[in-house]
Amino acid sequence: MNKESIKQIPHKTIERLSQYRRALLLVSAKGKTHIFSHEIAEIQHITAVQVRRDLMLIGYSGDLRKGYKIQALVELIGQIIDSPSGQKVAVFGLGNLGMALTHYLSGRRENLYIVAAFDVDEHKIGQSFEGVPCYGMEKVKEIVARENITIGIITVPAEEAKATKNLAIEAGVKGILNYTPVPMEVPEGVFLEEYDMITSLEKVAFYVKELGSSDLENTKRTASK
Amino acid sequence: MNKESIKQIPHKTIERLSQYRRALLLVSAKGKTHIFSHEIAEIQHITAVQVRRDLMLIGYSGDLRKGYKIQALVELIGQIIDSPSGQKVAVFGLGNLGMALTHYLSGRRENLYIVAAFDVDEHKIGQSFEGVPCYGMEKVKEIVARENITIGIITVPAEEAKATKNLAIEAGVKGILNYTPVPMEVPEGVFLEEYDMITSLEKVAFYVKELGSSDLENTKRTASK
DNA sequence: GGGTGTGAAGCCGTTCACAGCA
DNA sequence: TGCTGTGAACGGCTTCACACCC
Numbered sequence: 001m002n003k004e005s006i007k008q009i010p011h012k013t014i015e016r017l018s019q020y021r022r023a024l025l026l027v028s029a030k031g032k033t034h035i036f037s038h039e040i041a042e043i044q045h046i047t048a049v050q051v052r053r054d055l056m057l058i059g060y061s062g063d064l065r066k067g068y069k070i071q072a073l074v075e076l077i078g079q080i081i082d083s084p085s086g087q088k089v090a091v092f093g094l095g096n097l098g099m100a101l102t103h104y105l106s107g108r109r110e111n112l113y114i115v116a117a118f119d120v121d122e123h124k125i126g127q128s129f130e131g132v133p134c135y136g137m138e139k140v141k142e143i144v145a146r147e148n149i150t151i152g153i154i155t156v157p158a159e160e161a162k163a164t165k166n167l168a169i170e171a172g173v174k175g176i177l178n179y180t181p182v183p184m185e186v187p188e189g190v191f192l193e194e195y196d197m198i199t200s201l202e203k204v205a206f207y208v209k210e211l212g213s214s215d216l217e218n219t220k221r222t223a224s225k
Numbered sequence: 226m227n228k229e230s231i232k233q234i235p236h237k238t239i240e241r242l243s244q245y246r247r248a249l250l251l252v253s254a255k256g257k258t259h260i261f262s263h264e265i266a267e268i269q270h271i272t273a274v275q276v277r278r279d280l281m282l283i284g285y286s287g288d289l290r291k292g293y294k295i296q297a298l299v300e301l302i303g304q305i306i307d308s309p310s311g312q313k314v315a316v317f318g319l320g321n322l323g324m325a326l327t328h329y330l331s332g333r334r335e336n337l338y339i340v341a342a343f344d345v346d347e348h349k350i351g352q353s354f355e356g357v358p359c360y361g362m363e364k365v366k367e368i369v370a371r372e373n374i375t376i377g378i379i380t381v382p383a384e385e386a387k388a389t390k391n392l393a394i395e396a397g398v399k400g401i402l403n404y405t406p407v408p409m410e411v412p413e414g415v416f417l418e419e420y421d422m423i424t425s426l427e428k429v430a431f432y433v434k435e436l437g438s439s440d441l442e443n444t445k446r447t448a449s450k
Numbered sequence: 451g452g453g454t455g456t457g458a459a460g461c462c463g464t465t466c467a468c469a470g471c472a
Numbered sequence: 473t474g475c476t477g478t479g480a481a482c483g484g485c486t487t488c489a490c491a492c493c494c
Contacts, residue, residue, distance in 0.1 A: 011428070012485065018427040022406065036453070045408045048453095049487060056455060064453055064494050081431045089426070096328050100321030105426065112430055150433050151426070175433035177425055181247065183270045191432040193425055200402055200418055201314070201330065201376070202243040203236070205337055206306045207416040208375050208400035237463065261475070273475095274465060281477060289472055289475055 013054045014081065019044060020054070021077045028070045036067035082111040088149045090173070092164050093156035094119040094134055097179060101153055106130045115147050137167070144171035151175040158182050238279045239306065244269060245279070246302045253295045261292035307336040313374045315398070317389050318381030319344040319359055322404060326378055331355045340372050362392070369396035376400040383407050 023043045027035060037055070038048040055068065060076050062068040089105070091098045094117045106114045107130070117134045119125060124134045135143055143149070152168040154161060154176060161180035168176065169190055178184050178194040186192045248268045252260060262280070263273040280293065285301050287293040314330070316323045319342045331339045332355070342359045344350065349359045360368055368374070377393040379386060379401060386405035393401065394415055403409050403419040411417045 010485065014428050014431050015424050018424045019406075019408070019421065022423070038453085043408065045410050047487075050485095052454065053456085053486080062454060064492090067453075081427055083430065083434045087430050087433065096321060096325030100325045101422065103321050104422065109423065109427070112426060150437075151429055153426070174436060175429040177429050181244075183244070183268065185270050189436055191429055191436055193429050195420060195425060196244065197326065197329065198247070198334065199240050199243045200420060201337060201378070202306055202334070203239050204376055204400040204402050204416055204418050205308065205312050206239050208312065209308045211399060211414055211416055212375075235463065263475085272465075275463095277476065278464080278478085287476060289470090292475075 009057055009080070013057055016044070016046075016050075016054050017058065017077050017081055020051070021074055021081075024070050024074050024077075028074065033070055034063070034066040034068065035070055037062070039067070078111075086111040086113060087151055088113050088115045088147050089151040089153060090114070090116040090118065090144065090147075090149045090168075091132070092118050092140075092152055092154045092168060093160070094121070094124050094129065095155060095157075098153070098155040099129060101155065101179075102130050102132050106132055112151075115149065116143050118143075137164075140167050141171045144168070144173060149173060151177065153177045153179065155179045234282055234305070238282055241269070241271075241275075241279050242283065242302050242306055245276070246299055246306075249295050249299050249302075253299065258295055259288070259291040259293065260295055260298075262287070264292070303336075311336040311338060312376055313338050313340045313372050314376040314378060315340065315365075315369065315372075315374045315393075316342040316357070317365075317377055317379045317393060318385070319346070319349050319354065320380060320382075323378070323380040324354060326380065326404075327355050327357050331357055337376075340374065341368050343368075362389075365392050366396045369393070369398060374398060376402065378402045378404065380404045 020040060023040065024035070027043075036048075037051040040051045041048040044051070055062070055073070058076060058080055060068065060073060089112055091102050091114060094102070098117060098119070102114055102117060105112070114132050117129065117132050118137055118140055119134055120137055125136045127134050150173060152165075152173040152175070154164055154168070156164045158180055161178070161182040162184070165176060165178070165184050165186070169186065174189065175191045176184065176186060176193070178192065179197070181196050181198055184192055184194065245265060248265065249260070252268075261273075262276040265276045266273040269276070280287070280298070283301060283305055285293065285298055314337055316327050316339060319327070323342060323344070327339055327342060330337070339357050342354065342357050343362055343365055344359055345362055350361045352359050375398060377398040377400070379389055379393070381389045383405055386403070386407040387409070390401060390403070390409050390411070394411065399414065400416045401409065401411060401418070403417065404422070406421050406423055409417055409419065
């Protein structure tokens with residue numbers, strides 16, 4: 001599992017590794033030390049082959065008798081997806097969604113720290129939420145640089161989306177998680193991940209309609225992409 | 226564009242149609258009546274071929290001179306993805322995320338109506354948020370049936386995820402949007418869409434790390450999937 | 451027998467390349 | 473010339489099928 005081969009890991013596998021790890025930590029907490037591919041598969045509602053494929057890609061070998069060693073696997077996944085020193089995250093836009101994310105993510109992930117939030121609301125600026133201080137937008141450059149923030153989660157209103165993204169990137173952010181319905185573009189060297197809740201909801205609505213009007217088999221989609 | 230051919234439309238295309246429609250409504254509001262595939266592509270940051278493919282799949286033909294007629298295209302997309310009489314949605318779990326979604330979605334989409342929220346918090350039950358009444362969990366069956374709710378958005382804590390999903394489906398919900406980190410399984414005839422924010426964030430973190438340690442070109446991923 | 455590991459095949463969605471048209 | 477529409481090639485991911493091993 002050298003530098004080069006890590007880069008070859010498909011996006012989808014990276015996503016599943018993140019999920020495997022959390023699942024493994026849960027079963028590990030119950031005292032289990034080993035696990036079979038089909039057990040992981042069952043938890044994730046995917047196939048055992050898929051699990052073995054993913055583990056093959058990260059170069060982990062299981063034991064034929066007992067399956068995979070949970071502890072070692074968790075550590076290996078960590079070596080692949082975590083940064084050794086962790087990464088800092090800022091939330092841009094402390095509306096309901098920004099607040100939800102702050103609440104949901106802060107203090108939970110070992111290696112990802114939400115260290116700042118930015119908003120335009122005078123009532124929020126200067127306050128702390130879940131231990132995360134909120135600053136005005138004019139402080140972005142200063143705080144991002146000082147804290148060495150590498151990831152920005154954007155939850156501002158659509159009208160502000162593009163400007164906020166530009167501000168974040170100019171300040172030095174290298175990864176953008178865009179929860180705005182506005183499609184973005186980023187310069188080379190910056191990673192962009194987008195998720196649009198309205199699209200998801202409309203998609204569910206579409207398939208509910210279609211399922212209702214026929215005997216089309218059920219389908220499962222997991223997103224994150 | 227008959228019944229059967231609609232079902233063949235790929236998931237990804239359905240997602241993009243939802244996005245095209247919103248983009249088209251925006252440019253339409255500016256007085257534009259026609260649009261070229263490359264213009265749509267530019268807004269969405271995708272390729273013009275992709276746009277034409279999607280429109281080909283829904284059987285819409287443009288004009289070689291002027292491109293696509295915006296009004297007609299919006300209507301066609303509506304015919305495909307909307308239910309004629311609309312669909313009703315309930316939010317399960319009125320925490321920050323549930324509140325954000327309620328706020329974000331209520332009254333916005335023409336054909337999707339958030340008509341109820343469910344929570345266990347005594348302080349929220351009986352209240353209305355954004356005009357959406359909040360009920361206790363024991364009312365799920367009654368309200369879903371009475372209001373004919375077909376879609377459930379699940380934002381409860383992980384521990385409650387599975388039970389809430391089962392409750393919703395037993396009550397008659399036909400589509401689940403799962404924002405819980407717990408992978409779900411649904412019976413045939415129910416559509417499931419899942420999105421896990423932690424996975425997305427860890428994925429961004431991973432690629433930021435990788436980009437930082439090399440000259441790997443930037444990548445764009447859009448999710449909903 | 452019941453696991454793992456993996457080449458090969460299959461599937462799905464995107465992109466290429468180009469024909470056709472005003 | 474500049475656009476649309478589309479067969480064909482391509483690429484990425486998943487699944488099949490099976491070798492191998494305790």
